[in-house]
Amino acid sequence: MTAEPRTIRTEAEQALVQQFEDVLPDLPGGERVGSVRAAAFDKFRRLGLPHRRVEEWKYTDLRALMKRAALPARRPVEGAAEQTVRETADPLAGINRYRLVLVDGHYFDALSDRTALLSAGVDVASTRETLAADGEPASQLVATPEMAAGDIALALNAAFATDGVSVHIRQGVTLDKPLEIQHVLTSGEPRSASIRNRVVIGAGASAQIIETYRGPAGIAYQVNTVTEVIAGRDATVGWVRLQVEGDATQHLGATLLTMAPAARVDHLTVTAGAAVSRAEMYVTTGGEHAHLGIYAAGMIGGRQHADMTLLIDHALGGAYTRVVAKNAVDDDAHGVFQGKIIVEPDAQKTDAKMMAKSLLLSPTAEFDSKPELEIYADDVQCGHGATSGRIDDTQLFYLMARGVPRAVAERLLIEAFLDEAIDAVSDERLATALRAVVTAWLEKRGNAPA
């Protein structure tokens, strides 16, 4: 029996179908981009929102979680955008960095440091302009890599992609300060934003990139953001993805990372915000002397749901890969880690290890962990591990026996637990700012009524 095309659609699915028809004429791009959008949307039309019977979405049933589809956000007026950026709490305030600013998913040149970046050896273009030109760069920008072809979240992003930034750090450039791609949401009607960014780090270039997502509490914003990262030969990239969106937000994010040989990428995802979030990473490592570090520090509570899903492909031999995912889960929150490492037949001498640890801070907190290795080469060193548990009683007792009150001892242990991931950030000031995000979360947790 062949599967019938699904005809029953949820309210959100029906709304998305209608929206696509309504907004398509206004989306940037010509025939070329239009056909990519149409093909991507067709996938959605056939399969609907991913749900628990789709293996990759088993623990994050988007069809059940996404009750409504918010209308795409219009470009805010300049003054409103400026005000939003100024008034939204900034965990990185005080860190001297270049900024590229997106408000409600729209790029604001006047709020950004494009000119300064240009003199530092970095070219920046808006995604809207690139798509509108409808040339080869436009189709590259909305293309979906083969390994992510079945991902409906990505398909929806390609269909609705509105704006974002394309950043090119020229060959050999060492960026003198971090570059932040900043995403901020206004506090009005709940809207959706479909963002597509692309960052190319040229051969031998070196940069610290920060990708931040902030927004107001209480507004059911829907963010679908895809960032493509291409690290050239011998490039050194430190990347921090910080998601501290409002407590009602739905955040679907994907990173598409491609590494050249001998590239080094250390990527840390810090998740504290949103009601429902999913941070996906699709990675193609660079073979010989490539160094990939993927780290995650998650802290969720209340009824939050946070998912991190990785697919790391080793096609060439000699790569070094480390994954360290640490998640603290409180109250009734639900955390998910899925990590799949593939080592293809030619990828001999791959050294890949993956560790996912979660700390359950309440009896009703939940964490699902699914590490997978798929190895087709015989001369490799690969391994994975996963642990999930409460704060260690013997450690707690030891600290308390030295006079540290229970609440402080717990904080010390949770900080230490998450620090193993944050330690991967080599920029000390940035690491300090991220530790402050952890501290703020712990303080909020400590003040919550029992």
Add this chain to the structure above:
Amino acid sequence: MTALLEVRDLRVSIGEREILKGIDLTVNEGETHAIMGPNGGGKSTLAYVLAGKDDYEVTGGSVLFKGQDLLAMAIDERAAAGVFLAFQYPIEIPGVATMTFLKAALNAQRKQRGEGEISTPDFMRKVREVSKKLNVTDEMLRRPLNVGFSGGEKKRNEIMQMALLEPSLCVLDETDSGLDIDALRVVADGVNALKSPTRGTVVITHYQRLLNYIVPDFVHVLSAGRIVRSGGKELALELEAKGYAEFTGKAA
């Protein structure tokens, strides 16, 4: 003489099993008591119960510390009041630097006692002073607490904490286990340096060896949950010669 610790008919169980079956022990200021006895007799249980570990159920008796009900106090309150347990197996805590921990502990105790936080220069001076005496290197202080420390390093770190926190009752649980003779001497010197007319010490050990260095005023034999004999320091030598057989009813 003021009683620091008064244990009266203390009964403690884990689950259905009674471990301590009525312990009486009085430690006055300035005294050093050794508690010896065969393994499994309840020595470590007594240490843990004094520190407040909650795996144990106190089913009877009382413990007064400086006249206050110790058993009613939380673990951290006992520490702040002046009870210090040097662990037989100090716990490794990855991610918490030893220095950070020491400062957190010292300040937490000061806060509970209504004192202000110690200034960083004062703290550094104090740590340097005590760490030097116990051969605790700067490198150890930077490392995560007890992680990768050798057995001897862990024990020196315990006594260093004791010197820093200046408790009024020091309980040493098998501090000699796993130490070679040089490390034993360093640790014993550290403990002896803390002896004072207002401080009491309880040394728990299986072997007499440690008591050559930390000389007790009283020795008690704890076997099968009871203190079966008490005496002066000469009792330790007698036990060393004869073993615990007479208390356990079988050859040691």
